Amino acid sequence: QKEVEQNSGPLSVPEGAIASLNCTYSDRGSQSFFWYRQYSGKSPELIMFIYSNGDKEDGRFTAQLNKASQYVSLLIRDSQPSDSATYLCAVNTNAGKSTFGDGTTLTVKP
Amino acid sequence: NAGVMQNPRHLVRRRGQEARLRCSPMKGHSHVYWYRQLPEEGLKFMVYLQKENIIDESGMPKERFSAEFPKEGPSILRIQQVVRGDSAAYFCASSPPAGARLVNTEAFFGQGTRLTVV
Numbered sequence: 001q002k003e004v005e006q007n008s009g010p011l012s013v014p015e016g017a018i019a020s021l022n023c024t025y026s027d028r029g030s031q032s033f034f035w036y037r038q039y040s041g042k043s044p045e046l047i048m049f050i051y052s053n054g055d056k057e058d059g060r061f062t063a064q065l066n067k068a069s070q071y072v073s074l075l076i077r078d079s080q081p082s083d084s085a086t087y088l089c090a091v092n093t094n095a096g097k098s099t100f101g102d103g104t105t106l107t108v109k110p
Numbered sequence: 111n112a113g114v115m116q117n118p119r120h121l122v123r124r125r126g127q128e129a130r131l132r133c134s135p136m137k138g139h140s141h142v143y144w145y146r147q148l149p150e151e152g153l154k155f156m157v158y159l160q161k162e163n164i165i166d167e168s169g170m171p172k173e174r175f176s177a178e179f180p181k182e183g184p185s186i187l188r189i190q191q192v193v194r195g196d197s198a199a200y201f202c203a204s205s206p207p208a209g210a211r212l213v214n215t216e217a218f219f220g221q222g223t224r225l226t227v228v
Contacts, residue, residue: 036219043201043219044153088152097143097166098217102152 006101019076023089032092033072079108114220131187131223135204142185143203
């Protein structure tokens with residue numbers, strides 16, 4: 001079992017729809033959870049972090065964390081073509097390194 | 111406010127040569143992390159360093175790979191006798207000291223070095 005698992009994708013949604021990206025993790029000691037966006041050939045860009053159970057909203061993005069289920073998700077409302085990218089879920093257990101999922105590729109079709 | 115600086119951006123090496131990848135962390139950051147990303151895959155942790163110390167090298171291959179973060183200058187990831195399987199994007203991230211972090215652990219990535227072994 002991978003430490004961090006994401007939907008393999010690719011995920012395709014029409015413009016204006018809600019995109020839902022999911023991530024599960026295996027280590028119950030995980031403390032911090034991150035979503036990165038990575039455009040092809042570019043470096044990861046941090047878009048959301050969450051460390052408490054519940055929802056956290058930032059503009060069109062909402063991160064949801066459920067530690068009991070070891071599940072973290074990212075919702076993108078009113079999806080735009082510019083949101084088309086690979087989304088990486090990262091989990092931090094100790095002070096230091098993060099463990100990344102393999103990413104989910106999202107395509108938003110105009 | 112310069113971000114994490116990596117150089118070179120692209121590096122081509124022949125099999126058997128050495129590759130040196132450099133990473134200058136953001137100002138005020140004393141922690142550096144190296145990750146490797148193979149095509150169509152996620153980032154894999156390699157090593158975590160503070161100034162003059164290796165904190166966690168659990169992701170480093172046992173042979174040919176080494177990393178350092180000297181008191182002065184950038185962090186260096188060194189790959190000796192490169193093979194084609196070393197071709198990947200290598201990303202460096204940095205973070206502030208623990209007491210200065212907004213959350214455990216925010217890290218900021220450089221633009222990466224894309225290594226191609228021919």
